[in-house]
Amino acid sequence: MTKEPFEEMYSDLVRRTKLRLLRMHYESKVGHIGGNLSCLDILMALHHRVMQPEDTFLLSKGHAAGALYSTLWSKGILSDLDLKSFHSEGSHLSGHPAPNWISEIPFATGSLGHGLSLAAGMAHGRKLRGIPGKVYCVLSDGEMQEGSTWEAIHYANHQKLNHLTLLVDKNGLQGFGSTQEVAGLDRITEKLRSFGLAVIEIDGHNADDIIAACKSIICGPVAIVANTRKGCGVSFMENQMEWHYLPMSEAQYHQACDEVGRS
Amino acid sequence: MRNVLCETLISLASDLQFVFLTGDLGFGALEPLKSAAGSRFINAGVAEQNMVSVAAGMARSGLIPWVYSIAPFLYARPFEQIRNDVCLHDLPVKLLGNGGGYAYGPMGATHHALEDYGALLTLPNMHVFVPAFAADVPVIINKLSQFDHPAYLRLGRCELPSNFILPPYSSWRKLISGDGSLLLVVGPLAGGILKEAMLLEDSKRPNMWVLSELPLALESIPTKFLNELHETKHLIVAEEHCEHGSAGQSLSHALALLGESIPRFSHRCARGYISHTYGSQMFHRKECGLDPDSIVSA
Structure with a gap:
């Protein structure tokens, strides 16, 4: 099926942003690329297709800072010069989002299990003050092992934080094994539902799915379980745990760019 | 001191930025505040890590959160949340720890707060207030309401001799x-x-x-x-x-x-x-x- 011109433009923007993400990680010789590629489609759809000016985004899985920086680059909020400073001396672009810099990054994250509580606080604060706007929060699936994440889920549901949407980047791999091996986390949807949330399960690499889920009219805080692939779009990275850590060699970088460029 | 705290907070509760969170504590003392603050009195349950981060999120939304619990549950359990979410961002979250030192005496070691201000003062932007007498509490609370940084208030039991005329509060x-x-x-x-x-x-x-x-x-x-x-x-x-x-x-x-x-x-x-x-x-x-x-x- 032929894509509409707008759809084609958006796909091209996502492709260019993925290439920019790869370049940034390659030039800085930094790892964590796998978990960045698993959530980039989500961050792009949120920032370009879902969120309104009054909405707020929080990246709870701070190790995907590269995906956030690249997305903000695609929005024109960060420049090439900014991205060039990633992981370098005197940079605002640390390996995990830094505090007190730009309003698009409301909190420094990187220690897992904080983001959803912070997002719940922002959503509850807005509710109490009568300020419009939704709060979107992206978590990793490994992060669902943090007790504080479940404290936040409990709180968000009990306080009826209707303008809070959490998206779980369910790539199935964490720091030292699969989420199933480490913590039996294969039934996140059921677990979230048992805490009272409205849960939607989607393909986390399909922009239409992401947009539809975010815009679905459901009362109460919404949890979107996004099935993703670590290292999505790069054959030798996909679903490989080591790409949680490894920097790319020159040959690997060129192969990754070829594959993403053709997508 | 807790009753004076409650009375003083009630006087602030009509402020549009006011919000109070408790970790399921305050029975027999904070009920008047609960009535006065309405939806801005939140029992965040027995989940102190979440409570502190929620307070940080609320502060980011323009509110001034007052967060209450027994002292060790407030500074020790959620220490990382205080460090990362409140102090790194220099947000005006006010931590109200009841029972400084050995104040919870026979309740046992888990309820004592022997290292509270020492631990908290290692964090950036944190300020600590330790009222010595009940009369200090309203002065400090009013000061904190205008204080745009993280703060910890260590509450205890007033032991002021009845025949002593207390000089006005000063640090x-x-x-x-x-x-x-x-x-x-x-x-x-x-x-x-x-x-x-x-x-x-x-x-x-x-x-x-x-x-x-x-x-x-x-x-x-x-x-x-x-x-x-x-x-x-x-x-x-x-x-x-x-x-x-x-x-x-x-x-x-x-x-x-x-x-x-x-x-x-x-x-x-x-x-x-x-x-x-x-x-x-x-x-x-x-x-x-x-x-x-x-x-x-x-």
Whole structure:
């Protein structure tokens, strides 16, 4: 099926942003690329297709800072010069989002299990003050092992934080094994539902799915379980745990760019 | 102090930025605040990590959150949330810890707060307030309501002698004069010591000061205190807090930086559980040499 011109433009923007993400990680010789590629489609759809000016985004899985920086680059909020400073001396672009810099990054994250509580606080604060706007929060699936994440889920549901949407980047791999091996986390949807949330399960690499889920009219805080692939779009990275850590060699970088460029 | 806290917070509850969170504590004390604050009184449940991060998120949304719990549940359990979410972002979250030091006495070690301000003062932007008397609480709370940074309030039980006229609140306050030692006290401990000291003759009565705000800034040390330091043969600091991160350590460090020579120096502070048995707040104070008799005879 032929894509509409707008759809084609958006796909091209996502492709260019993925290439920019790869370049940034390659030039800085930094790892964590796998978990960045698993959530980039989500961050792009949120920032370009879902969120309104009054909405707020929080990246709870701070190790995907590269995906956030690249997305903000695609929005024109960060420049090439900014991205060039990633992981370098005197940079605002640390390996995990830094505090007190730009309003698009409301909190420094990187220690897992904080983001959803912070997002719940922002959503509850807005509710109490009568300020419009939704709060979107992206978590990793490994992060669902943090007790504080479940404290936040409990709180968000009990306080009826209707303008809070959490998206779980369910790539199935964490720091030292699969989420199933480490913590039996294969039934996140059921677990979230048992805490009272409205849960939607989607393909986390399909922009239409992401947009539809975010815009679905459901009362109460919404949890979107996004099935993703670590290292999505790069054959030798996909679903490989080591790409949680490894920097790319020159040959690997060129192969990754070829594959993403053709997508 | 808790009732005064409640009354003072009620006076602030109509402010559009006010919000109060409790970790499921306050039964028998905070019900009037709950009635006054309505939806802005939130029982966040037994989930202190979430409560502190939620407060940070609310502060980011323009509210001024007051977060209440028994002291150790407020600073120890969610320490990383205080560090990352509140202090790194310099947000105006006010932590209200009830039961400083051994105040929860027979409830046991898990309920004591012996390292609270020392631990918290290692964090950026954090300020600590330790009221010594109930009358200090409204002054401090009103000060905090205008204070645009993280803060921790350590509450205890007021022990002010009924026959003592308390001077107005100040971070450093001279309580009584004498020709004995120079004594600096932190927190409600001051009340019992004051009662004993008032009975002493001039030659043995200490020059007694109370300190209520930390960190201890060099420029905050009153000239009058330094003058008394030059005259005394014995400086004593007494506080219901462990030695590490204490006001006593801060003071000796500050005096060294100022180039002041320190006379004989005694530091009376919390020593944990020396006998490995448990009892009232006074039982633990006595074990540590923090009871009024031990301090005034030091």
